[in-house]
Amino acid sequence: MMTGEQYKKSLYDNRETYFEGERIRDVMKHEHLADCVARIAAGYDRFYKPGANAVSDLMAIPHSAAELRDRIPLLHESDIVANVTYQAIMTLTTAATRIADILPEFSKRILEYVRDAQRRDIRIVECITDAKGDRSRPPGKQDDPDAYTHVIERRKDGVVIRGAKLHITGASLCHELMVIPTKAMHPGEESYAIACMVPVNSPGVRIVDTTYAPRHRDLRDFPVSAKTHMPEGFVIFDDVFVPNERIFLDGQVAQAAIFAHSLGLWERLGGLSGMAEEADQMVGFAQLIAEANGLAKESHVREKISEMIIHATLIRAALEAAIANCQVTSEGAFPNELYTNAGKYHGAANYNLMVRHLHDISGGSVLTAPSIADFENEVTGPLVRKYMGTMNGVDGEYRARLFHAIRDMTADAFGGWKAVTNVQAGGGLYAQRIVTRRYYDLNGAKKKALHVAGIDMGPDGQKTGH
Numbered sequence: 254m255m256t257g258e259q260y261k262k263s264l265y266d267n268r269e270t271y272f273e274g275e276r277i278r279d280v281m282k283h284e285h286l287a288d289c290v291a292r293i294a295a296g297y298d299r300f301y302k303p304g305a306n307a308v309s310d311l312m313a314i315p316h317s318a319a320e321l322r323d324r325i326p327l328l329h330e331s332d333i334v335a336n337v338t339y340q341a342i343m344t345l346t347t348a349a350t351r352i353a354d355i356l357p358e359f360s361k362r363i364l365e366y367v368r369d370a371q372r373r374d375i376r377i378v379e380c381i382t383d384a385k386g387d388r389s390r391p392p393g394k395q396d397d398p399d400a401y402t403h404v405i406e407r408r409k410d411g412v413v414i415r416g417a418k419l420h421i422t423g424a425s426l427c428h429e430l431m432v433i434p435t436k437a438m439h440p441g442e443e444s445y446a447i448a449c450m451v452p453v454n455s456p457g458v459r460i461v462d463t464t465y466a467p468r469h470r471d472l473r474d475f476p477v478s479a480k481t482h483m484p485e486g487f488v489i490f491d492d493v494f495v496p497n498e499r500i501f502l503d504g505q506v507a508q509a510a511i512f513a514h515s516l517g518l519w520e521r522l523g524g525l526s527g528m529a530e531e532a533d534q535m536v537g538f539a540q541l542i543a544e545a546n547g548l549a550k551e552s553h554v555r556e557k558i559s560e561m562i563i564h565a566t567l568i569r570a571a572l573e574a575a576i577a578n579c580q581v582t583s584e585g586a587f588p589n590e591l592y593t594n595a596g597k598y599h600g601a602a603n604y605n606l607m608v609r610h611l612h613d614i615s616g617g618s619v620l621t622a623p624s625i626a627d628f629e630n631e632v633t634g635p636l637v638r639k640y641m642g643t644m645n646g647v648d649g650e651y652r653a654r655l656f657h658a659i660r661d662m663t664a665d666a667f668g669g670w671k672a673v674t675n676v677q678a679g680g681g682l683y684a685q686r687i688v689t690r691r692y693y694d695l696n697g698a699k700k701k702a703l704h705v706a707g708i709d710m711g712p713d714g715q716k717t718g719h
């Protein structure tokens with residue numbers, strides 16, 4: 254396993270990263286990336302175990318519902334790149350299990366890679382979302398054939414790929430890029446059915462970063478994003494060579510979607526567990542600010558908070574159902590698809606309403622509360638403390654700190670990131686609707702409806718009268 258120091262050293266590998274028009278020469282000295290590196294390194298130190306065969310508690314494969322559940326608090330306390338690495342490890346394990354009968358060689362290769370990645374204790378990010386060009390057209394019918402990542406050249410020892418994967422969280426701070434097809438492929442699209450592992454410093458890999466990092470350096474005004482922000486990478490594969498031993502799918506169009514579906518399951522479980530935690534936090538903020546404003550007993554405020562409590566409880570229940578109903582195989586424990594997708598959808602689809610309740614209850618100081626430094630200024634400090642206070646026992650700075658956390662979480666750069674991420678990450682609401690419908694027992698529901706209507710089922714299970 255790696256220590257934090259070893260992780261930091263591993264980043265000096267000539268990776269090609271850009272930010273706002275300039276090449277980043279040293280990620281550890283960059284204004285918006287240095288503290289991300291420090292957080293990832295701290296995570297390494299926290300989970301470090303000596304020994305050649307040691308595996309991080311974050312990277313180990315869960316084998317039961319209890320192990321799936323126990324992993325969640327560890328992930329919540331970890332950085333996003335560690336979370337994504339766990340999801341990548343589980344995606345590969347899930348895909349290997351699902352293709353084992355049809356593509357045993359690739360399945361074996363994937364599982365060997367997983368063991369090796371665990372041993373090397375590397376960080377992996379998920380590169381699935383292609384540039385995609387005209388969304389109404391398939392990969393092979395785009396004006397630009399590179400709109401979806403594809404194989405452009407075949408060599409005896411490997412392939413050369415070209416394309417771009419967008420919105421790749423933490424790409425410039427990881428070691429390897431897990432490249433998988435973004436959706437199902439069809440005959441004629443063989444060159445797009447490519448799954449492989451690419452070291453981030455491979456010649457031709459170029460990453461353009463964006464960030465929702467705090468917009469000034471006094472992090473006390475950004476209590477949420479200061480501890481969580483991570484760069485989002487626009488990852489370009491500008492003719493990148495991939496050796497044979499790192500290829501996990503190559504032209505088998507019928508199996509292309511298995512990788513995306515496997516990733517969707519783990520992405521959405523991660524999203525669901527994150528939303529369960531954040532929903533509780535939002536209830537907490539709503540109640541605290543209502544109390545600080547003197548309105549906790551007001552009926553319309555109580556109703557909104559009750560609605561937020563129901564939302565938080567249902568998300569938590571879906572998470573619990575997804576884990577309790579997991580499928581246990583010899584390769585590991587896999588969360589239940591139906592509850593994972595339905596829960597993630599419900600949480601994401603109703604998130605904005607919960608934010609609206611929180612903003613409605615809180616008032617305008619969510620946006621305008623003076624900074625903590627203003628409380629420390631000898632002229633403004635006593636004045637802002639006086640006027641931000643509301644009653645005996647509610648100090649102005651305490652109330653301002655609540656507002657800063659609410660703004661940072663829901664109404665500033667991180668809040669905007671969160672609002673879009675909730676809807677899009679894990680494949681978007683549309684994808685979650687499709688998967689939920691696929692795993693729901695629709696025939697069972699029809700039978701129940703026929704029974705209630707008093708319409709007989711025929712011996713072959715078909716309804717009579719038609």
Ligand SMILES: Cc1cc2nc3c(=O)[nH]c(=O)nc-3n(C[C@H](O)[C@H](O)[C@H](O)COP(=O)(O)OP(=O)(O)OC[C@H]3O[C@@H](n4cnc5c(N)ncnc54)[C@H](O)[C@@H]3O)c2cc1C
Binds near residue numbers: 378379382418485679
């Ligand atoms: C902050 C953030 C982090 C992310 N992290 C990662 C990551 O680490 N790795 C990764 O691979 N991806 C990541 N994603 C990408 C995420 O999965 C995509 O944003 C999502 O799948 C939507 O793709 P898109 O952004 O290209 O939007 P589009 O595909 O353009 O979708 C926009 C809308 O159009 C609809 N649509 C698109 N195509 C069709 C069609 N053919 N028919 C009907 N409707 C259609 C969609 O359902 C959606 O409603 C991240 C996204 C965000 C916002």
